[in-house]
Amino acid sequence: MQNYFFNPFLTAWQQPPFAPPGMSPFGPGNLPLAPPPSEIPMQPYKIDPGSIRRCKRKYTYIWLKNGDSFWFYPVYIGRKSISGYRWIGFWWIYYGTDLKKIESFVCV
Incomplete structure (x- = not known):
């Protein structure tokens, strides 16, 4: 994992994708405000770049x-x-991964 620090000598587009807690690097309103559902969905879909697009800004359960x-x-x-926020049990952290690493998913 790479550590990111703000560098005042870089332009805005060269800065790493991080933001203060509670803020999204993609603009306000993207960070989920509540925890995900308490139950894990049971009918996963196989990964397909086109099929997972409908899950944007929805709670999604992912199996890697x-x-x-x-x-x-x-x-x-x-x-x-794909990138967004991963639930680690008590808060959301920013996370991204290659679509090839995803086995299946379900969005609710």
């Missing part, structure tokens, strides 16, 4: 190919990657 699974709130879905 390495066996990890977690609640996720996507705010960016690209052709090869």
